Amino acid sequence: MAHIDYYFATLSPFTYLAGTRLEQIAARHGATITYKPTDVIALFGRTGGTPPAQRHPSRQEYRAQDLLRQAKYLKMPFNLKPAHWPTNMAPSSYAIIAAQNAGGGDLGVLTHAFTRACWAEEKDIADEAVVRACLSEAGFDPDLANSGLLEGAETYAANLEEAAARGVFGAPFYITDDDQRFWGQDRLDHLDAHLQERAG
Template sequence: MAHIDLFFSTLSPYAYLAGNRAEAVAAKHGATITYKPLDIMALFGRTGGTPPKDRHFSRVEMRAQELVRQAKLLDMPLTLKPAHWPTNAAPSSYAFIAAQNAGGGDLGKLMAAILRSVWADEKDIAQDAVVRACLEEAGFDPSLADSGLLEGAETYAANLEEAVERGVFGAPFYITDTDERFWGQDRIDHLGAHLAGKL
């Protein structure tokens, strides 16, 4: 059975725009997914990237146009400058890690709910109530927001180190068990073609 490691940030607009398409591709090809939330700002610093606030205006303008166009093509609501971005991604990431360890819900739906909270609903995912609502929506026990904080912190840090070692430099980033790497929500079709044996 094929396997995908999905590196993402709960702050990433591109991870938001991915929706649940990677999950659909994995299901179609009988692949499993392990989710690896990480600190995207730290990743940029470790892999030669530049945080959005420090980018040249030409890159900032292009990013803004691209996000709007991609959201329209995908028919997804998007607030280009959400009220609570950037925010502390750790609480939502720790809760996600706790949910993945606990099982019982839909991780793809949880990722989508957290990201939608930022980019469509303009909620602060650093707030406990927001994280709890996302957990509940995805079929998890909302109390997971308060559990496994130490393990969550350790896994979150380990995910960053693993990402750097395995060539990840952005989000979402998909790595198959054959070390094929796909960067960005606009490469999910390529991931599917690879799993189908066409790439």
Template structure:
């Protein structure tokens, strides 16, 4: 079975704009998904990128134009300047990892719930109540918000190391079992075609 390693940040607008299309593509091709939430600021620092606030004003301006354009194209609500961005992504990432280890709900719905909370619902995903609500909405026990914190921290750190070693430099980033790499939600069609080609 083909596996897709999915590197993402619970704060990433482009992970939000990807929606659950990755899950649809994986289901279509009988592929599994290895979800790898990571520290996007740490990734930028390790791979030569810059946080949006540190980019040239022209880049900052175009980023917002492109985000709005993509949201309209995908018919997704989007607040370009959300009230709780940036916020601490670690608590939601640890909760995601706990949910992944528990294995009872829908991980695709969960990563989208976290990113939607930031970019469409004006909610702070560093808050325990928001994390619990997102877990429950994706079919997980809300109590997972309080469990596996050490494992979550260790896995979160390891995901960053894995990302750097695999040539990942942004989010969302998809890597297939044969090593093909795809950066950005706007490359999901290319990922879909690649899986078709190697079937």
């Protein structure tokens, strides 16, 4: 059975634009997924990247155009300048880690709920009420927002170290168990094709 390690950031617009396509691909191929929320801003500093606000104006302008084009192509609502961006990614990341440990819900729905809250719904994903609502939407106990915080912090930090060690440099980023790496939601079709080829 194929396995995918999924590195992402709950504040990443490209993670939002991935929607739940990864989960659909995994289901098609019988693959499992481990969700690894990661501090992508810290990761940029570790891997030679530059946070969006510090990039050259030409890069910032292209990013803005590309995000709007991709959202339109995918028919997804999108606010280029959300009210609560940037914000603290830790509470939502810890909630995903706690939910993965607890089980019983849908992690793909949970991840998308957080990114959608930021990029389409003008909500602050650092706010406890928003975290609890996203957990509930995905079928998890909303009290997970307040549990396992130390373990969440440790895992979140470990995900960053692991990501840097495994060649991850952006979000979303997908690594298969045969070490094929795919960066960006626009490479999900390539991931799909790779899993199909492996299955023979």
